[in-house]
Amino acid sequence: MANDSRPHLVVFSGSGISAESGIQTFRASDGLWAEHRIEEVATPEAWRRDPARVLNFYNLRRAQVRRARPNAAHRALAALERQGFRVSIITQNIDDLHERAGSRNVLHLHGEILKARSTVDARMQYPLPRGGIELGDICDKGSQLRPDVVWFGEAVPHFSDACEIVAEADLLLVVGTSLAVMPAASLLECTPLETPSVLVDPEAESLAPPGVTRISQSAGKGVPALVRHWRREGRLWVPEILLG
Incomplete structure (x- = not known):
């Protein structure tokens, strides 16, 4: 160019x-972020500690994005x-x-919330035209899928x-x-x-x-x-x- x-x-x-x-922004006083500490849903440590909770949080956010215009x-x-x-x-x-x-x-x-990615290979991304990510959803290498977002503490x-x-x-x-x-x-x-x-x-x-x-x-x-x-x-x- x-x-x-x-x-x-x-x-x-x-x-x-x-x-x-x-x-909603995560600094707002209402909305999804107000009910969760960042450390509980948006860090690599939170993912290792409770992946089901993290997936549920982002599934809710994903639904919110789909409703927005x-x-x-x-x-x-x-x-x-x-x-x-x-x-x-x-x-x-x-x-x-x-x-x-x-x-x-x-x-x-x-990152993009309407995509999932492999937990072992960030290059393996999957569009999410509908629905969310659940425990047991795996990539082509057999690894659990996670939201394609950059969490606090990640590069x-x-x-x-x-x-x-x-x-x-x-x-x-x-x-x-x-x-x-x-x-x-x-x-x-x-x-x-x-x-x-x-x-x-x-x-x-x-x-x-x-x-x-x-x-x-x-x-x-x-x-x-x-x-x-x-x-x-x-x-x-x-x-x-x-x-x-």
């Missing part, structure tokens, strides 16, 4: 964009791509809402790929993330110095690092507003009317 001259928007999305579709922010980014912009999405989210909205270039840093296998994508951005758009989860939050350090970065989040004023433009709006309001300007002008820029 080095010779692709189209404006290249790189989007780094977090749980805030999915929350507007009804998917892409919101205005997801749809706006897909529309920008259809118009001819080059749009690359790097997401911390394990749902498929970006894809269902129509985005084609999506990198999931933390993020696609982080270097994400850094390469960010390095080619004409503009980096950060949406709905507290920039607190490492190593994903350090992606901003991979952005070229001359590349503008924009954070769209209701708490943008307090979350954005120095040098990042703040748009203190929800994803469902701020992202479509930006995309309307970009589609009209045919370029990536930050309209002053959206600032503040």
Whole structure:
């Protein structure tokens, strides 16, 4: 893609964009995460200690994802791509809402909940178009299947790929993330110095690092507003009317 001259928007999305579709974040005070400690359902130790509990938790989350629908922010980014912009999405989210909205270039840093994978070979992945994962469901090598998600304490296998994508951005758009989860939050350090970065989040004023433009709006309001300007002008820029 080095010779692709189209404006290249790189989007780094977090749980805030999915929350507007009804998917609770693990920091929320209600929803599935509120009933479970992270250490009990989202770590390798939890899996070794009680795999049935972990599978049940993710089966519930999987059902929640299937009920959710892409919101205005997801749809706006897909529309920008259809118009001819080059749009690359790097997401911390394990749902498929970006894809269902129509985005084609999506990198999931933390895995995909609608896939299972082998416990002995992470390359062996299996789509889950329906249902969940139960004890006794095995891969082709005879090993128990687990959710294809990155648990706390595990390496993020696609982080270097994400850094390469960010390095080619004409503009980096950060949406709905507290920039607190490492190593994903350090992606901003991979952005070229001359590349503008924009954070769209209701708490943008307090979350954005120095040098990042703040748009203190929800994803469902701020992202479509930006995309309307970009589609009209045919370029990536930050309209002053959206600032503040």
